[in-house]
Amino acid sequence: MKHFIIRRIFSGLLTIFLVFALNFIIIKAAPGDPIKTLMGKDNNDPVLRAALEEKWGLNKPLGEQFLDYLGNALKGDLGTSIIYNTSVNETIAKKFMPTVLLGMLAALIALVIGTALGIYSAQHEGSLGDTLLSGVSYTLDAMPSFWLGLMLIILFSSRLGWLPTQGMIDVKAGYEGAEHVMDVLRHLVLPCGTLALITMPGYFRIAKSSVLQVSNEDFIMTLRATGMSEKKIFNKYVFRNAILPTVTLFGITMAFLLTGVTLVEIVFSWPGMGRLTLTAINQRDYPMLMGLYLVMSIAVCAVMILVDITYALFDPRIRYE
């Protein structure tokens, strides 16, 4: 077990280092000049240029810049945003919680509902409900998250007027305490619903196929032959074996979920890292971009490793591979 965890953490660290390097190479090799953006279009003063390059450390050799960046990041400093002139750490930290709130809540909802529906479909294979659910699952799988978001806005906000379309809180009302929580929840319904609906088909499919597969195994047949009740067989044997792939899927979908969160945040103007990314890209804010990508990659790696370890705890077969 120890060996397994160490190996996973090692490959996680390797991934993060690779992300660092990729990040640095891509951004350094890209066309476009941040100094030019800072100086303005018509200004071409070489003294100002030299001063700005000195200030942001862009006049040093590339290798040194990379080591500087790596060293600073290890110390927990991701640099200063070129556009906002604020610390990248602080800016990202402010936007981190809303993204985690939205992403994790949607992931959990999708996990629970998707798995439950998958199990239902497997137990009633071929029924009308199963056919319907499978069809819906196919369609949702093919749907761009941002498009679904837009359609939900049309339906629930502009036609029915039930839910707010934008942001995380009602700025004008300035709620506090319990009302504040209710306000956030109201704003959370649409983005979180969109994200959960998009993520659900994966859980649905994997739960359905693994329940079907386990139900057909010989040991289940044997249990049936002993006359054990179907309910007991399911709860004690089928479910426990069939839930394992779902755990893996939870880890794998993390990166996918992040994509979804980014897009959905932009549709609903949710004040998280997704929107920050879009502004950083449009403004060519390199330190911010590198910081964001790094934080996201670390988050994904960490969750994946945690999921792998959980999985190994559940299923001893993995550990000894």
Next chain:
Amino acid sequence: MSKDKNMKKSNATLRQWKTALRSDHQLQAAIIGVVILLILVITAPLVAPFDPYVYGDDSLVGLGVNGHILGTNHMGQDVLSMVIYGVRTSLKVAVISALISGVLGVLVGGIGGYFGGKVDVVISETINVFLMIPTFFLILLIVALYGNSLTNVMIVIGITSWPGNAKLMRAQALSLRERIFVKSAIAMGESKGQILMKYILPNGIFPVVANTTRGMAGAILTEAALSFLGLGDPNVISWGQMIYSGKAYITTAWWVSGFGGIATILTVIIFTCWVTA
């Protein structure tokens, strides 16, 4: 294998295909869907009622007004014609990026699985690491920084989606190299490169081909997402672009974004049906 045997084998597979086709409605639907898409690609200028690149006088008119069956967008372009021309863009992105990712995956995975040993350790660790990277964000970064031409978008999607294919190919190569026909080729003194190209890759490629079709569906969605973020190619008509440009008028003219999305969904469903069938 003699020619006669080959013929027999292909006849048998043909027969299998025919029975599968007759019994499997999903496959039938997928084939009909792909044929329709291909016909639309070829005949787009004939089928489309308007030229989607022409800015007409009616802007944001609703369904059925002035012969615009699905309405127009804010620039007066006909939505139905845009949907039809969008098939070209989507299929182009899907096919080219899937091809790039397939070729890369097959080569990397094949080499890793066949050569084994240290090469394989390095390659499989690389595959694992690349599988952990949040790909979409990488694509976003590259397209944003290097320019958003359609060519860039296709290449980037291709080179970021190979690890899945490589993993499949590696598993295939691992099992194929233990097979007798490969061992006899080794005994005959064929070189490693020859064996890889002549026996391992052609025999192990089928799961990758199936996975590539799934990759095509993914590529269409990724292109749409990039367009939605304003990172699509502005000179090309694509469904993602339609969703993006319709977003500003979503409360008054839902049809611009709406039909762009529906076209995307239908196309992706056709590809997924193809895979599962």
